[in-house]
Amino acid sequence: MILGDPPVLTPTADPDGEEERGTPRATPPGRLEHVLCVEDDPDIRALVELSLATVGGLRVTSCASGREALELFVAARPDVVLLDVMMPEMDGIETFRRLAGEDGAEPPPVVFMTARVQPREVERYLALGALGVIAKPFDPMTLAADLRRLCGCP
Amino acid sequence: MSGPLESGLEVLRARFRERVRGDLATLNDALDALEAGRRTAAEVHAEMRAVLHRLAGAAGSFGWPEIGTLAGTLEQELGAAPDPGADPVLTAARWRAGIAELARRTPPTGA
Numbered sequence: 372m373i374l375g376d377p378p379v380l381t382p383t384a385d386p387d388g389e390e391e392r393g394t395p396r397a398t399p400p401g402r403l404e405h406v407l408c409v410e411d412d413p414d415i416r417a418l419v420e421l422s423l424a425t426v427g428g429l430r431v432t433s434c435a436s437g438r439e440a441l442e443l444f445v446a447a448r449p450d451v452v453l454l455d456v457m458m459p460e461m462d463g464i465e466t467f468r469r470l471a472g473e474d475g476a477e478p479p480p481v482v483f484m485t486a487r488v489q490p491r492e493v494e495r496y497l498a499l500g501a502l503g504v505i506a507k508p509f510d511p512m513t514l515a516a517d518l519r520r521l522c523g524c525p
Numbered sequence: 526m527s528g529p530l531e532s533g534l535e536v537l538r539a540r541f542r543e544r545v546r547g548d549l550a551t552l553n554d555a556l557d558a559l560e561a562g563r564r565t566a567a568e569v570h571a572e573m574r575a576v577l578h579r580l581a582g583a584a585g586s587f588g589w590p591e592i593g594t595l596a597g598t599l600e601q602e603l604g605a606a607p608d609p610g611a612d613p614v615l616t617a618a619r620w621r622a623g624i625a626e627l628a629r630r631t632p633p634t635g636a
Contacts (some may be wrong), residue, residue, distance in 0.1 A: 414541050415583050421537065425530040457578065486582035486597070508585025508593055511534065 397478040397502050398468035399523030400450045401525055402512065408433040409440040409466065410484070411458040419453065419484075427515025437466030444470055444479065451502070453521050456485035467499055482521050484509065526541045534588075543571040544580060548576050552624045566607035568578050573620065574603045580627075591630050599623045 406429050410416040416433050423429040432447045434440055438461055444452060452470070456463035463483060470479040480502025485492075486507040496504050503521040505514070535571050558564040577600035583595035599620070607616070 409566065410581060412579055413539065414544060417540075418534075418537055419534045421530065423573055479613060486578065507582035508587075508590065511530075511586060 382433050394515050395478065395500060396497070399502060399521065401523045403429065403450050403519050403522045405430045405432070405447070405449045406422070407431075407440065407447060407452045409435075409437065409452060409458075409463070410455040411429055411435050412455070415455075415507075419514065422511035422514045423518070426512060427518070429515060437461030437463065437469070439468055440466055446472065449482065451518065452479060453484050453505070454479045454481050455490070455495075456483055456487055464495075465492050467501065478519045480522070482518060527569060538587050539582065542632060543579065545592065545627075549624055549628050549631070551576055553621070556620055556624075560617045562613065566609065566611065566613065570603050570607050572629070574600055577603065581631045589630070591634065592627060594624070595627055595630065599627075 400411060400423070406423055408416060408419045408431055410419060410433070413435070420431045420433055423431050428472065432443055433511045434443055437458060440452065440454070443449075452486075454463045454466060455480045457518075461469075463485070467479070467481055467483075470481065482503050482505055483501050484505045484507060485497045488504060493504050505517055505521075509517075552573055555569045559569045561564060568598065577596045581593050581597035581600055584590065584596060602623075603620075
């Protein structure tokens with residue numbers, strides 16, 4: 372299941388009173404060759420790698436934590452970050468905030484992948500500026516196509 | 526389905542199936558500890574929710590949506606804070622029924 376498409380969803384509410392209102396969405400990169408997968412579950416990580424590489428023909432860099440993601444985002448320069456939400460130490464939300472950096476910077480090209488997809492939760496991810504959300508469980512056969520769509524690729 | 530994908534999926538499915546068995550053992554061990562008074566209901570609930578959340582998010586992607594759905598239901602039921610006055614034996618018995626159902630739905634080796 373893919374959430375966040377059509378690509379524009381105006382934030383209307385902040386469930387926790389924490390997020391900025393009106394944060395712009397990240398600009399879809401318009402190309403997709405290289406994905407940074409951030410996922411603490413090794414089985415899911417392996418399945419994402421297999422799916423994106425074999426079905427989608429994409430290059431995949433993976434890591435198991437938000438902290439590693441901060442380094443790899445700079446070093447590997449992926450087109451998009453596929454980011455788990457529930458992770459120990461630094462969760463996906465905090466990872467997103469740190470990737471975004473200073474106020475005013477354009478949000479990083481992030482697609483959240485999570486089982487937490489209640490409407491309030493999805494709205495929160497989109498209000499941060501994420502490109503979209505892919506719900507777990509995902510279909511390995513369509514994951515690459517879903518990601519391409521959220522990245523604005525034909 | 527392409528050959529490399531299918532063969533890769535088979536390897537990952539087999540690995541995941543073993544993990545589910547390990548997760549079920551972890552859940553039962555946690556309930557044993559609750560019954561024996563070695564751990565509090567809050568501790569056991571927290572561990573069970575983490576295990577069930579992972580199962581709920583992963584099982585469907587490996588081709589076992591029934592396991593994922595049931596794990597998600599159990600995770601939601603565990604979402605309520607445990608009653609500190611509840612009998613630990615009765616509490617454990619309640620959750621064991623759900624774990625037994627998860628075990629029943631887990632495909633046998635080679636499936």
